[in-house]
Amino acid sequence: MIELLNKFYCNECESGWNYGLDVKGIKEMSLEKNLFNQNIKCESCGNEFLYFQGLINKLVEDDHFGTWEFIYDTQYFGSTNIVVGKEHKITLPKQVLITKVMLTCQDGFCSVAPNFHSQIESDSFGIVSSETDDEGEMVKKFGENLSVNWMVYGKSGNKPIETWVHLLTQVKEQIVHGQYNIAVLCSEMMFESFLDSTLNKLLISKGLSDGASYVILERLGNIQSKAHELLKELNGVGLQGEGKGTNPINTQWTKLVKLRNKIAHGDNVDLDKEKAKWALRTSLDAIFFIYNSCPLYK
Numbered sequence: 001m002i003e004l005l006n007k008f009y010c011n012e013c014e015s016g017w018n019y020g021l022d023v024k025g026i027k028e029m030s031l032e033k034n035l036f037n038q039n040i041k042c043e044s045c046g047n048e049f050l051y052f053q054g055l056i057n058k059l060v061e062d063d064h065f066g067t068w069e070f071i072y073d074t075q076y077f078g079s080t081n082i083v084v085g086k087e088h089k090i091t092l093p094k095q096v097l098i099t100k101v102m103l104t105c106q107d108g109f110c111s112v113a114p115n116f117h118s119q120i121e122s123d124s125f126g127i128v129s130s131e132t133d134d135e136g137e138m139v140k141k142f143g144e145n146l147s148v149n150w151m152v153y154g155k156s157g158n159k160p161i162e163t164w165v166h167l168l169t170q171v172k173e174q175i176v177h178g179q180y181n182i183a184v185l186c187s188e189m190m191f192e193s194f195l196d197s198t199l200n201k202l203l204i205s206k207g208l209s210d211g212a213s214y215v216i217l218e219r220l221g222n223i224q225s226k227a228h229e230l231l232k233e234l235n236g237v238g239l240q241g242e243g244k245g246t247n248p249i250n251t252q253w254t255k256l257v258k259l260r261n262k263i264a265h266g267d268n269v270d271l272d273k274e275k276a277k278w279a280l281r282t283s284l285d286a287i288f289f290i291y292n293s294c295p296l297y298k
């Protein structure tokens with residue numbers, strides 16, 4: 001999960017910050033868990049919060065560019081000179097599934113649009129341009145030169161990262177596409193994937209074989225038993241917190257499981273973006289609660 005660590009967001013003044021450490025820096029300083037629980041003061045408004053809460057804010061907020069950077073993990077960008085009315089080809093360093101191309105006119109205006117196939121891997125795309133009816137000094141006409149900045153977003157395919165992080169990408173993407181029911185399903189699935197992987201590590205750390213751990217997790221179909229009883233037995237603290245029903249994260253998560261079940265069973269559920277974002281936040285809160293309480297993650 002180290003790749004998620006370098007940005008946080010203040011919900012008070014709605015600004016995002018970079019922690020100023022790259023992934024390599026974080027790894028070298030073995031800061032991961034200390035960093036998570038460090039108190040952060042927002043540079044704009046002075047609001048104080050724990051780093052991991054800022055991180056959750058960052059993952060839930062729906063700033064377009066931040067979300068695209070997260071979902072579409074490959075980016076190329078550059079600047080080029082085009083001739084208005086003549087197609088211009090841009091060659092990329094590698095083949096990629098292009099999802100989105102952003103073009104910005106720099107030293108004048110005309111109509112520009114990217115030309116690419118979104119479902120076929122490609123190492124190039126075209127910029128098509130046309131003069132417009134607008135008049136003015138900055139308006140470029142057919143045959144004139146124009147400087148254009150371009151930015152390509154794409155998907156790199158399978159990456160060797162934890163399953164729950166892949167699912168996080170799915171949730172963000174479904175929210176962008178307005179598929180809030182799938183976003184809620186994936187949010188709960190994301191939590192379950194993280195929980196299973198944590199329980200598996202805990203069982204193995206107690207001396208069980210891979211096979212034995214698999215049988216236990218496979219047969220224990222009830223998610224509450226896993227998140228409460230089994231996690232508590234193995235970790236000392238379950239999602240319910242110290243006493244029954246004392247952890248507000250658990251209260252929210254229980255609601256998420258109910259909502260997930262309704263959707264999975266085909267009930268008619270009225271969902272909107274805010275509800276989907278709540279599901280994502282609830283799942284992340286539960287994941288980070290376990291992450292913080294579990295000595296395996298140091």
Ligand SMILES: [Zn+2]
Binds near residue numbers: 011042045046
């Ligand atoms: Zn702030």
